[in-house]
Amino acid sequence: MKKWVFTLTMAAGIVGLAGCGGQNSDTVAKTKAGNVTKEELYEAMKDKAGEQALQQLVFEKVLSKEYKVSDKEVDKKLDELKEQLGPQFEMALMQSGFKDEDDFRQSLKINLLQEKAAVKDMKVSEEEVKEYYNNKQKEIEVRHILVDDEKTAKEVKSKLDKGEDFKKLAKEYSVDTAANEQGGSLGTISIDEPQMDETFKKEAFKLKKNEISNPVETQFGWHIIQVTDIKEKPKKDRQPYDKVKDDYAHQLKVAKLDPETIQEALKDELKKADVKVNDKDLKETFDNILNEKKAEDDKKKAEK
Template sequence: MKKWVLSLTLAAGVVGLAACSGGGDTVAKSKAGNVSKDELYEAMKERVGDQMLQQLVIEKVLDKEYKVSDKEVDKELNKMKDQLGPQFEMQLLQAGFKDEDDFKEVLHLNLLQQKAATKDIKVTDDEVKEYYDQKEPDIDVRHIIVEDEKTAKEVKKKLDNGEEFADLAKEYSQDATAETGGDLGTISRDDPQMDEDFKAAAFDLKEGEVSGPVQTQFGWHIIEVTKKPEKEAFDKVKDEYAQELKVAKLDQDSNLILQAMKRELKKAKVEVKDEDLKASLDSILDAPDPEDTNDEQMDQQKDDSAKDQADDQDASEDKSKDEKKDK
């Protein structure tokens, strides 16, 4: 999940405040008293009101200006499933999502923000071609990880003798993938979280090939590449790679997404009517423009320079006084 997506910091699965607004209908009854929609709304507003209103407004505004199809959401979802492999469901639950559909709602907003923020980002054909030339297709891998080289060689010998990789992973492997036959899912050459020695060995293998013992900071691995696609033609992936480059620029400058949200909210002339939530959008709408930030930095540099000159002058005068005293 991308660090620049504002919505992903919000509580997953929280009931939308819009569904609770207005009316005094009873939502729960008890001998001790009833709970009305108004009471529920006020309680939720106090706890998550600012964040939830921000998310609802942003999604409504962006949905009118940009289109994200179910196909695009599913594609993003499948990418994450490939990357996380059998750990996907657990990661989903740990992040607070009740199910896949709940997560897809956040992916939808993620892609809306992405389209809004990349709208004015430009990349040249040369940049895209260079990116294409350097990029290797992702591969699917599984591994067996043990503590020492001796055990790794023992595992490799058994594989060479025809024993099943998944069975040996369950018997020997010392990480959570043991239960899934060592499956690590899809890995990327440029994944910063993946060990460099592991990637170097894995990407050097052919599809279906099994490595010898490979040492990394985590232990000794036996690696198998279960899928290694051929590189697609440039014309076929040009648009996709151009978008990936634009998104990469968002990652390099987190202020771009904030400025895009500010632009879209101002264009939509959003007005918060609830007095208690008046400041919900201030963190976006009051964010300084890049030009203002640059001016402030220049002013600060001038102030620092003037202060340094004054300090140097004072030091020079003190030194002159000391020299006169010595004479």
């Protein structure tokens, strides 16, 4: 699972209410001290999460015109998340500001729409799809030695090539202290392992049983990887390639997405839709997406 899922805001939960602004002053709540009107509620919510709610509403309208996400697709993604997070799913919802599963589904649908917009022009080769299909048919047991720099990684690899013990070297060199308790073992992983670095997985799944990789650089440092076992999926559990290749091609494209690509796709869609914000307090809602200079300035401020 990509980590974007629970970086969603609670804006979707107030989308329905946000749409009530600008209408008549119908009473939402009555008290002896005075009533609360729709207009008052709208203004209060606008101050707290108006831009987020407006973005959600506009994104859904604009993207739904060009792309379709079915309830079945949302259910599938939701089931994947539940399986991956297990008993932590409900807690993750609460921590991310969602009141319940239905509240979360709306934001999940919008993110799936964003994905479709972002991958529409992306290409993957038949070779990539076949490789992914083949990797989906197995799981591997893997261990690694993680160090901070390439020089040390090459030193470790040289010692392994000379026959020195992997577990001993892991204990001596590796900065992954948790894995070192198991001789560098990371256990059994799949090609879709959500918590595993994509570069690490790609290199690990190229290895044969007992083969040791050359130094591999990821966001965490430099790895020496060894596959200690390969477990093939039973043939009866394998789906024909032609039946799943389109779905797998989409999954590969999504795996290549980054925030910049998604942002650029949203920018294109908003421009095509000629979005104009009439509410003076929300005029800048889409500036970070449409105004490249402002987005760059905000990014620099965040990095300081």
